[in-house]
Amino acid sequence: MKVKRKQISIRVERLLWGVAAGRCEFNGCNKLLYIHDTSGFIENLAEKAHIYAVKPLGARYIEYTNQNCINNLMLVCQACHTIIDRNPDRFPSELLYDMKIEHENRIRIVSSIDINMKSHIVYYTANISSNHMRVNDCDAMFALTSIDRYPAGARPIDLSVHGRYLADRDSNYYTENMQNLKRAVIGQVANIIENGESIALFAIAPQPLLIYLGCLLNDKYNISVFQCHRRDIDKWSWHDPYSPIDFMINFQGKTRCNGRVALVLALSSSVIENRITDVLGKDASIYTVTIENPSRIFVKHPLVMESFIEKSRESIELIKQKHGNKEPIHVFPVMPVSLAVRFGMDYMPKTDNPLIIYDEVAGQGFVQALEIGEIL
Numbered sequence: 001m002k003v004k005r006k007q008i009s010i011r012v013e014r015l016l017w018g019v020a021a022g023r024c025e026f027n028g029c030n031k032l033l034y035i036h037d038t039s040g041f042i043e044n045l046a047e048k049a050h051i052y053a054v055k056p057l058g059a060r061y062i063e064y065t066n067q068n069c070i071n072n073l074m075l076v077c078q079a080c081h082t083i084i085d086r087n088p089d090r091f092p093s094e095l096l097y098d099m100k101i102e103h104e105n106r107i108r109i110v111s112s113i114d115i116n117m118k119s120h121i122v123y124y125t126a127n128i129s130s131n132h133m134r135v136n137d138c139d140a141m142f143a144l145t146s147i148d149r150y151p152a153g154a155r156p157i158d159l160s161v162h163g164r165y166l167a168d169r170d171s172n173y174y175t176e177n178m179q180n181l182k183r184a185v186i187g188q189v190a191n192i193i194e195n196g197e198s199i200a201l202f203a204i205a206p207q208p209l210l211i212y213l214g215c216l217l218n219d220k221y222n223i224s225v226f227q228c229h230r231r232d233i234d235k236w237s238w239h240d241p242y243s244p245i246d247f248m249i250n251f252q253g254k255t256r257c258n259g260r261v262a263l264v265l266a267l268s269s270s271v272i273e274n275r276i277t278d279v280l281g282k283d284a285s286i287y288t289v290t291i292e293n294p295s296r297i298f299v300k301h302p303l304v305m306e307s308f309i310e311k312s313r314e315s316i317e318l319i320k321q322k323h324g325n326k327e328p329i330h331v332f333p334v335m336p337v338s339l340a341v342r343f344g345m346d347y348m349p350k351t352d353n354p355l356i357i358y359d360e361v362a363g364q365g366f367v368q369a370l371e372i373g374e375i376l
Contacts, residue, residue, distance in 0.1 A: 008048055008068045016048065016075050021111070025103040026080035033077060047081045049074045051096045060093045074100050110145050119149045119198040119224065121156040122189055124213055126177055126205035133204040136235070140202050143226055143236035147302070149200065157192075157199075159184040159213075174359075174370045177209055185216045193221040200224045202236060207333040207340040208357040208369035214344020215372055223345070227299045227338035240300035245291055247311035249318065252286040259283025260330055261323050261353075263315060265343065266290040267298075267308075267335040279358070279366050280330055285323070287315050299336045308339050309346050316352060328375050329353045332366055349373055 024031040024046075031037075033046035051074065052060050054067045066072070074096060076084070084091040121140050125133035141151055161180045193199060201223055203210055217223055226236045252273055260280045264271050266288050276286050289312055291298065299305065319329060333340055347355065354373030358366040 006054070006068055008073070012068060012070055012073070013048070015070050016073050017046070019070070019104045019107065020075035021107040022046070023075070023103070023107075024077040024080055025074045025100050026076050026084065027099040027102065029077060029080050030103075031077045031080075033075065045077065046075050047078055049076045049081045049084060049096075051093050051100070060088050060096075071097075110150065113145065113148055113150045117149045118152040119144060119200040120152045120189070120192055122159060122199045122201050123156050124159040124181070124201070124203040124205060124210075126160065126209055127173075128204070128206055135202045135204065139233070139235050139237075140200070140226075142234060143202075143238070144200050146237040146239065147200075147224060149198070149224070152197070156202075157188050159188060174208060177205075178212055178370060181209065181213060182216060185213070189217075193217065193223065196222065198222040198224065200226065201341065202226050202228075203341055204228055204337055206359055206369070207335065207337070208359050210337055210340035211331070211333065211344035211347075211355075211357055212370060212372060214341040215347050215349070217341075217345055218347070219342075219345040224302070225305065225338045225341050225345075227336055229300070230297055238301060242301040242303045245298060245304050245307055247308055248290055248292075249311060249315050250288040250290065251318075252288070259285055261319055261327050262286045262330045262332060263319065264288040264290075264332045265312070265335045265339070266332075267294055267339060268296045269294050269334055271332060271334055275365060276332060284330075287319060289315050294334075296336060299338055305338055305342045309342055312343055313346060319353065323353075325351065325353050327353055328356050328371075328373075330356045330358065332358050332360075334360065344372075347372065 022032060022034050024033060034042060034044060036043055036045065050067055051072050052067060084096060121144065123135045123140070125135060127133070135156075137156065140156065144151060159181060161177070161184075189199060199222070201217075203213060203225075205213075226238075228235050229237075260283075262276050262280055262284050264276060264286060267290060270290070271288070273286060277284055289308075316329070319327075333343070335343075349372075352373065354371065354375040356368060356375070357370050357372065359369040361367050
């Protein structure tokens with residue numbers, strides 16, 4: 001017996017478009033369904049997929065009171081519709097319903113962010129060794145929602161230089177990257193931050209460049225710095241509750257005040273003293289900011305950055321008191337990327353000691369990378 005298929009009502013179809021925000025609800029697709037990818041034409045490209053089929057021989061059919069109700073429909077693209085209907089064993093009704101609910105919950109959460117809570121997404125990446133870094137757009141945009149903000153524009157602002165793949169061992173690597181980075185900040189974000197607009201910063205680069213970037217931005221502006229977490233997906237979002245981290249200042253060589261001054265930021269891993277004295281000499285005064293169990297994954301909440309800045313600022317002031325503010329501080333950063341940026345943002349060029357920043361190079365140890373401030 002032939003089953004006559006009822007038409008989906010206009011009211012239900014409009015509701016489905018609304019809850020799906022015009023995007024494919026199949027998990028991982030999220031395709032925009034009113035703009036053609038290639039031509040840019042505005043068209044209705046959506047299809048309505050039934051979780052439980054209308055006809056007895058259809059995919060996932062059961063006796064259902066109203067197959068055309070909103071709870072039984074997914075807004076999908078043509079390709080995803082074909083896949084789920086041709087593979088009912090791999091895409092059972094429970095899985096499809098979970099996809100639908102997850103998508104619609106995400107749309108509701110993102111669209112509920114206040115209109116004033118927009119941020120310009122800013123990327124900065126540079127080669128680490130011979131590896132060229134990248135930030136995934138979807139990860140960055142999703143991370144922004146974890147602090148209840150949304151992107152100010154469709155495209156991120158990228159401060160990186162692409163197509164120029166200097167390795168961080170090249171002699172002019174830091175000089176060239178500092179020049180390029182300064183031009184990019186002045187040309188692309190200076191007006192934004194000076195106008196009081198918010199930016200969300202996603203940066204992966206050698207730590208001396210991250211510190212320099214922080215100095216260029218400084219902490220007078222409305223800047224949210226994100227940390228790249230060691231996850232396969234969703235690498236930048238803040239999901240974990242705040243767990244306080246106890247930052248400590250250790251001082252090695254309390255009787256030595258005449259040698260050069262080192263500030264070791266031993267946070268991703270421990271740094272033994274002779275790695276510093278091999279560079280600065282045995283008379284070096286070594287101040288170390290560290291935690292009980294250094295690791296690369298402890299920055300799980302933005303407030304961890306605030307705790308770090310309090311302690312790093314305390315260490316800078318301690319050095320000023322003991323050595324004056326003219327003595328250059330030799331900085332050895334071994335730290336998560338977000339803390340490197342925030343350390344630079346906290347730097348005060350008019351009152352803080354000049355900084356000589358080192359980079360750790362495999363097989364060579366710490367090598368001087370760049371200078372910040374006026375060294376007499």
